[in-house]
Amino acid sequence: MSEGMEQPEMEESDHKEISVAEFFEKNRHLLGFENPQKSIITVTKEAVDNSLDACEGDEILPEIHVLIDEIGDEKCRIEIRDNAIGLDRETIPKVFGKLLYGSKFHKLQQSRGQQGIGISASAMYAQLTTGEPVTVWSKQEGEPCHKFVVRIDTEKNEPEIIEDEVVGKDSDEFPGGKDYYFDHGTTIEMNIEAKYTGGHHSVKNYLKHTAIMNPYARIVLREPDGNKIEYPRVSKDLPQKPKEIKPHPHGVELGIMMRMIEGSSARTVSSFLQNEFTRVGRTSADDICEEAGIDSDRRPNTLDKDEIETLLKAAQNVKLQSPPKDCLSPIGEELIEKGLQKELNPDMIFAETRKPKVYKGNPFQVEVGLAWGGDIDEEGSFDELRFANKVPLLYKKSSCVTTKAVEEVSWNRYNVSQTGDRPQGPLYILVHIASVWVPFTSEGKEAVANYEDIRKEMKLALQEVGRKLGRELKRQERREIQEKKKRQLTSYAKEMGPAIVELAGEGSPEEIEEKIQAMVHADYNPEQL
Numbered sequence: 001m002s003e004g005m006e007q008p009e010m011e012e013s014d015h016k017e018i019s020v021a022e023f024f025e026k027n028r029h030l031l032g033f034e035n036p037q038k039s040i041i042t043v044t045k046e047a048v049d050n051s052l053d054a055c056e057g058d059e060i061l062p063e064i065h066v067l068i069d070e071i072g073d074e075k076c077r078i079e080i081r082d083n084a085i086g087l088d089r090e091t092i093p094k095v096f097g098k099l100l101y102g103s104k105f106h107k108l109q110q111s112r113g114q115q116g117i118g119i120s121a122s123a124m125y126a127q128l129t130t131g132e133p134v135t136v137w138s139k140q141e142g143e144p145c146h147k148f149v150v151r152i153d154t155e156k157n158e159p160e161i162i163e164d165e166v167v168g169k170d171s172d173e174f175p176g177g178k179d180y181y182f183d184h185g186t187t188i189e190m191n192i193e194a195k196y197t198g199g200h201h202s203v204k205n206y207l208k209h210t211a212i213m214n215p216y217a218r219i220v221l222r223e224p225d226g227n228k229i230e231y232p233r234v235s236k237d238l239p240q241k242p243k244e245i246k247p248h249p250h251g252v253e254l255g256i257m258m259r260m261i262e263g264s265s266a267r268t269v270s271s272f273l274q275n276e277f278t279r280v281g282r283t284s285a286d287d288i289c290e291e292a293g294i295d296s297d298r299r300p301n302t303l304d305k306d307e308i309e310t311l312l313k314a315a316q317n318v319k320l321q322s323p324p325k326d327c328l329s330p331i332g333e334e335l336i337e338k339g340l341q342k343e344l345n346p347d348m349i350f351a352e353t354r355k356p357k358v359y360k361g362n363p364f365q366v367e368v369g370l371a372w373g374g375d376i377d378e379e380g381s382f383d384e385l386r387f388a389n390k391v392p393l394l395y396k397k398s399s400c401v402t403t404k405a406v407e408e409v410s411w412n413r414y415n416v417s418q419t420g421d422r423p424q425g426p427l428y429i430l431v432h433i434a435s436v437w438v439p440f441t442s443e444g445k446e447a448v449a450n451y452e453d454i455r456k457e458m459k460l461a462l463q464e465v466g467r468k469l470g471r472e473l474k475r476q477e478r479r480e481i482q483e484k485k486k487r488q489l490t491s492y493a494k495e496m497g498p499a500i501v502e503l504a505g506e507g508s509p510e511e512i513e514e515k516i517q518a519m520v521h522a523d524y525n526p527e528q529l
């Protein structure tokens with residue numbers, strides 16, 4: 001614009017920055033708060049997952065109480081108590097009053113939570129639907145118990161502290177009164193719009209599935225009518241703690257690589273590759289640089305976007321060792337069997353934990369279990385128990401890779417009848433994927449994407465347990481046939497005794513009957529099958 005020209009008056013812009021809290025307040029369905037029935041499951045899930053993560057992180061056998069009261073039309077009070085490590089005073093308000101604040105996001109380590117959003121989003125949902133803040137008591141070992149009442153300032157995405165006090169051991173301010181004093185742990189209380197129901201999509205079912213996958217936890221649910229359900233601990237063995245890993249070059253995307261270079265203090269491209277990635281030693285780093293045609297002694301921050309892309313492509317072409325698998329924490333066949341046994345009481349259980357595999361540079365491991373007969377309802381089709389990192393998945397079954405894998409198995413080969421692709425009978429099928437990065441289909445973490453490598457592993461594992469179930473069902477069928485024949489023949493023995501004596505003209509009917517019984521028993525003994 002030339003000098004002296006009058007500047008047109010700037011119109012005030014319609015554009016305005018929004019905070020992440022405001023975004024999720026408007027889009028709460030993305031996080032699992034789309035209706036009162038689902039919301040109460042989501043709040044329970046977020047709190048229970050955190051409790052289990054925190055317990056396992058510190059190798060504490062989890063003890064979790066979920067207490068629910070109806071306080072009005074479609075309104076519930078929910079309290080969740082745990083015996084985990086507890087939180088310090090500075091951290092409490094941020095955990096419950098700020099979205100995207102957590103300890104797990106920057107770690108490449110298998111855990112239930114990841115994004116630092118679950119529990120603060122629950123607190124925001126409470127505030128939005130009942131106008132009330134969340135109350136938290138948290139105590140670390142040897143420290144005082146801190147009680148906080150916190151709101152979220154959604155415009156700023158910052159906690160607003162309403163109460164901050166220390167609660168003494170003898171105080172009635174303690175959750176559950178002074179008789180419920182804990183040495184370490186956290187209790188959360190919030191009022192939410194909620195509908196407590198039964199059925200597949202219910203808090204009860206969510207906790208039952210959690211109890212199956214985490215049999216080393218003791219979980220207690222108090223339902224609104226006062227009914228108490230205990231999911232007992234049946235093992236004192238916690239699964240092996242997963243180790244944190246660095247990313248593997250085969251699983252990194254360009255944007256991430258650019259950010260890693262920006263944040264790196266490495267002096268050369270070679271040392272950057274060695275320091276920031278797993279499985280890249282001096283030789284592989286030099287191979288990558290050679291393949292990319294980039295001097296390995298260059299400073300990483302002198303690389304432009306195209307060079308970074310070339311470097312990344314080269315890293316993906318160079319043969320590297322697979323990432324280490326100790327970042328995974330499967331629960332193992334024994335715990336799967338214990339979990340299924342205690343909650344379902346079936347006749348037969350088969351479990352299989354596959355060896356870890358790698359998908360796009362990400363290690364993952366699949367475990368499956370089958371439970372058949374016993375207390376499981378004979379009626380209709382099977383039930384699926386889907387888990388990702390030990391967390392039950394109750395929704396979006398049809399778009400989940402677990403369901404696709406189940407449907408790819410020919411169950412009738414294993415003596416299980418089928419309707420279409422679905423097996424029939426008194427059957428529960430458990431499928432678990434453990435991974436540092438589970439490819440969920442959405443932020444709500446409700447279903448796992450249908451990736452071929454994952455589906456294949458699930459199918460192989462299901463075929464393995466399917467074969468075992470099939471063999472056992474065949475044996476059972478043969479046993480039943482033998483049993484029937486034995487019953488028929490022994491019933492004839494009584495009538496045949498006198499007839500044979502008459503024909504032969506000698507012996508006693510009792511003696512003949514005894515001999516026939518002995519012969520039948522030797523030839524048709526179902527125990528020998």
Ligand SMILES: Nc1ncnc2c1ncn2[C@@H]1O[C@H](COP(=O)(O)OP(=O)(O)OP(=O)(O)O)[C@@H](O)[C@H]1O
Binds near residue numbers: 101117121
């Ligand atoms: N009961 C608890 N005991 C100890 N630490 C907790 C507890 N609840 C939450 N935290 C801490 O608060 C952080 C934030 O929890 P939040 O549920 O918001 O996110 P997350 O579990 O990290 O991830 P996601 O959003 O995927 O669930 C956690 O990373 C954890 O460090």
